[in-house]
Amino acid sequence: MFSYNTRLGFTIVTCAIILFLFLWSHDTASSERTRFLVFNSESRDNIPTIPLHIHNNSDTYSSFVETVKQKYGSVRFSGIYSVNDELNTEEEERFRICVANGPRDLVKNGSLFWKTAQIRRTHHSYLSKEGAVLMEVGGNQGDDASEFVRLYNPTYLILEPLEKYANLLTEKFKDNERVTVLNLGLGTKNEVVMVKIEGNNACATSKFSTARGETPLYVTNATEFLLKIGVGLFNIDLFTMNCEGCEFEVLETLLSTNLVNHLRNIQFATHSRISGLEKPIQRYCRIQQLLFRTHRPTYQYKLIWESWRRRDLP
Structure with missing residues (x-):
């Protein structure tokens, strides 16, 4: 039998995801499917308070609020705030060395890049614990997801911004109630970008590519999306990204707030050779310095793949 706290924690995560999916299903126009997620994504200086009553048209609202109140009391998201993301003198020196060594x-x-497939999947034994939460940005056709499910089978939220591959993932995991798939990507703002499908199984398709196309790619602001699904009320055990350059925008956005403290482990690829990305090595090195404030690397192939763990965790 699982403990009361374990079962309650799992219920909170599940209710938050169900709540999100209920709201999602009521936004039928595909070109507007990310509209309700972002109120003011142009500025990262003013992270909005998200009162729970905005969800009061959801059938799950009452049970969600009651579950949250039992564990946390009356909840507001005021604990999420912007942080100073300017580098100090010591960080500036490490940044300079990182940039010099980048090439x-x-x-x-x-x-x-491809040789790290095993470590990025097998490095996370903590996902075997009951109630573990995994969030993946850039699910593609589910190669990593299949292994994560086989090895750990956690509560699993997969974001995939290409509709064809989101549908593929939904079909692949339709019999696993722990897996939720959303046709959505993360970035700094709410947008629909028309992209060209590139690479084997669209694996190189990127909003940053200079090649334009006719396939819509749906993106929304990272911090506000995490607030919407309730991060801050619970922690994500592994937040992993392989999204053809979106890693830069997502990390820069999250590191401008204290939401990063609710991500126990952060794993990401670095796609620094995409032609449309501006100053990738400089941005990567700046992200490194900001991550060092709260996390430490547990494995690292610089500018390729790496994983960071929150400093208070073993």
């Missing part, structure tokens, strides 16, 4: 690190590790 060398890229050459050294550049051939390891």
Whole structure:
């Protein structure tokens, strides 16, 4: 039997995801499907308070509020706030060294992108605990997801911004009630970008590519999406990204708030060779310095793949 706290925690996560999906299903125009998620995504300085009563048209509202109140009392999201993301003198020096070494690190590790497939999947034994929560940004056709489910089978939220592949993932995991798939990507703002499908199974399709196309890619602001599904009320055990350059925008956005404290482990690929990305090595090195404030690397192939754990965790 699972403990009361474990079962309650799992209920909160599940209710938050169900609540989100209920609201999602009422926004039928595909070009507007991310509209309700973002109120003011142009500015990251003013993270909005999200009162629970905005969800009062949901059938799950009452049970969700009651579950949250039992564990946390009357809840507001005022504990989420902007932080100072300017680098201090010590961080500036580490940043300078990182930038200087960046081209060398890229050459050294550049051939390891696909060779890291096993470590990025097998490195996370903590996902086996009951109630563990995994969120993946960039599910593609589900190669990583299939392994995560086989190895750990956690409560699992997969974001995939291409509708074709979101549908594929939904079909693949339709019999697993722990897996939820959303046709959505994360970034700094609410947008629908028309992209060209590139790479094997669209694996190189990116909003940052200079090649324009006719396939819609749906993106919304990262911090406000996490607030909407209730992060801050619960922690995500692993937040993993492989999204063809969106990692830069998502990390920059999240690191401008204290939401990053609710991500126990953060794993990401670095797609620094995409032609439309601006100053990828400089941005990568700045992200490194900000992450060091709250997390530490548990494995790292610089500018390719790495995972960071919150400093208070073993």
